[in-house]
Amino acid sequence: MVDIATRVYNHKWKIDPIVRSLIDTDFYKLLMCQSIFRNKPDTTVTFSLINRAKDVRLAELIDEGELREQLDYARGLRLTRGESTWLRGNTFYGKRQMFRPDFMEWFENFQLPPYHLEKRDGQYELTFEGKWPEVMMWEIPALAILMELRGRAVLNQMRRFELQVLYARAMARVWEKIEELRTIPGLKIADFGTRRRHGFLWQDWCVQAMIEGLGDAAKGGAFTGTSNCLIAMRRDLEAVGTNAHELPMVYAALARNDEELSQAPYKVLADWHEEHDGNLRIILPDTFGTKGFLEHAPDWLAGWTGIRIDSGDPVESAETAIAWWKSRGEDPRQKLVIFSDGLDVAEMKRLHGLFSGRVKVSFGWGTLLTNDFRGLVPHDALAPFSLVCKAVSADGHPTVKLSDNPSKATGPAEEIARYKRVFGVGAQQATQVIV
Numbered sequence: 001m002v003d004i005a006t007r008v009y010n011h012k013w014k015i016d017p018i019v020r021s022l023i024d025t026d027f028y029k030l031l032m033c034q035s036i037f038r039n040k041p042d043t044t045v046t047f048s049l050i051n052r053a054k055d056v057r058l059a060e061l062i063d064e065g066e067l068r069e070q071l072d073y074a075r076g077l078r079l080t081r082g083e084s085t086w087l088r089g090n091t092f093y094g095k096r097q098m099f100r101p102d103f104m105e106w107f108e109n110f111q112l113p114p115y116h117l118e119k120r121d122g123q124y125e126l127t128f129e130g131k132w133p134e135v136m137m138w139e140i141p142a143l144a145i146l147m148e149l150r151g152r153a154v155l156n157q158m159r160r161f162e163l164q165v166l167y168a169r170a171m172a173r174v175w176e177k178i179e180e181l182r183t184i185p186g187l188k189i190a191d192f193g194t195r196r197r198h199g200f201l202w203q204d205w206c207v208q209a210m211i212e213g214l215g216d217a218a219k220g221g222a223f224t225g226t227s228n229c230l231i232a233m234r235r236d237l238e239a240v241g242t243n244a245h246e247l248p249m250v251y252a253a254l255a256r257n258d259e260e261l262s263q264a265p266y267k268v269l270a271d272w273h274e275e276h277d278g279n280l281r282i283i284l285p286d287t288f289g290t291k292g293f294l295e296h297a298p299d300w301l302a303g304w305t306g307i308r309i310d311s312g313d314p315v316e317s318a319e320t321a322i323a324w325w326k327s328r329g330e331d332p333r334q335k336l337v338i339f340s341d342g343l344d345v346a347e348m349k350r351l352h353g354l355f356s357g358r359v360k361v362s363f364g365w366g367t368l369l370t371n372d373f374r375g376l377v378p379h380d381a382l383a384p385f386s387l388v389c390k391a392v393s394a395d396g397h398p399t400v401k402l403s404d405n406p407s408k409a410t411g412p413a414e415e416i417a418r419y420k421r422v423f424g425v426g427a428q429q430a431t432q433v434i435v
């Protein structure tokens, strides 16, 4: 096992690449990339970094040269033969050849496209522009690089024993969380923490702790796998994933009128339906408001396996989903509900208590698994914060995300107003976003 504290101490003086593999990314990015490669290969998009934590002044904390060095390193990566063999030959969700030969050929020649970086008002403006299947691959490495560089800026000031004790405390915290999770009967949980992790080796440690503490679900345990493809490959775990807001956001931005706009989120899932079955048929309903989305959904969507709850009040959203399934003649007990929004142990216990037995409950645990360094150093300088990287335009049209929590909304005000009208979204309750 890597002694992370000693390694951090010894590596202070040399370049230590943060992202070293093109599959050090979320599995759903690859699923979506293949789908976009098939359905919208020529759409041009811009993705942009969005730091929701304005008080974290990234451009003052992270050296621009180091940031460029890391981004350039990532641009130099190519799919290795071993990675390609794994993607082509492994079984994902019980299916062989999940990735089609034409997509694999494209991916084998893939390189991350250029980036645009500027400093403004203590923040970095980092944007990526180009073909959708290429640009979207930047989201996870860009976030992981920024999060880790911000952490390193703090770690570089620390001495050997301080580091040793810091990691000992952080490890004890993760382990205590896992011990608490062990008390939940019938728990199912996955690691979703790649993008805002403390560091790669730390995420890998957390995943190993989950394997030992909860047991691999393939062998009867509670840990269903990791969304990180590289870690899944190296640790022989299931690579897990659903789908993300970028699909409905971009399809919606391409709509030519309000009628097309109102249908765009269903078109996304119709395309997904063509490609995937079983546990990959998971609805993400909150992009333009969960309630309206479900009310106006075509009947075939009620036949899907489950739903991912990613914003707003999770209890209310899960109740809305249960009522919707019942109204469409479906048995909620057969349906999977994946909670994934800023979770930590107490909330998972509460949600599990409320919904297990009524639906199949599962959790995607992100930042507070792989980056809970809150309260461990002065000024909370290692605490995770809300950093995201989103599609902001498609073929020149701005994208919009309303979400069930207006604090997570993105897009120009007049477009937000238009989407609210088209999707019938009324007053919304804002809740604080921690990660």
Ligand SMILES: Nc1ncnc2c1ncn2[C@@H]1O[C@H](COP(=O)(O)OP(=O)(O)OP(=O)(O)O)[C@@H](O)[C@H]1O
Pocket (backbone or CB within 6 Å): 002, 007, 017, 018, 019, 020, 021, 024, 200, 201
């Ligand atoms: N950011 C990363 N992404 C992917 N793999 C990593 C990363 N950091 C470390 N590893 C891998 O984890 C293992 C332990 O890392 P460590 O860096 O301590 O080993 P190492 O042999 O000293 O490698 P290096 O000199 O490249 O850092 C190695 O297999 C290494 O390749």
Ligand SMILES: O=P(O)(O)OC[C@H]1O[C@H](OP(=O)(O)OP(=O)(O)O)[C@H](O)[C@@H]1O
Pocket (backbone or CB within 6 Å): 192, 193, 196, 310, 340, 341, 342, 343, 364, 365, 366, 367, 368, 387, 388, 389, 408, 435
């Ligand atoms: O435990 P967590 O850190 O929340 O990790 C998982 C989250 O990451 C993703 O969203 P992302 O943060 O990219 O966008 P959002 O906050 O706008 O949903 C995903 O949709 C989950 O919400």
Ligand SMILES: O=C(O)c1cccnc1
Pocket (backbone or CB within 6 Å): 026, 028, 192, 193, 227, 240, 241, 242, 243, 308, 340, 364, 366
């Ligand atoms: O597959 C997902 O739904 C996922 C993976 C990582 C982070 N957020 C969501």
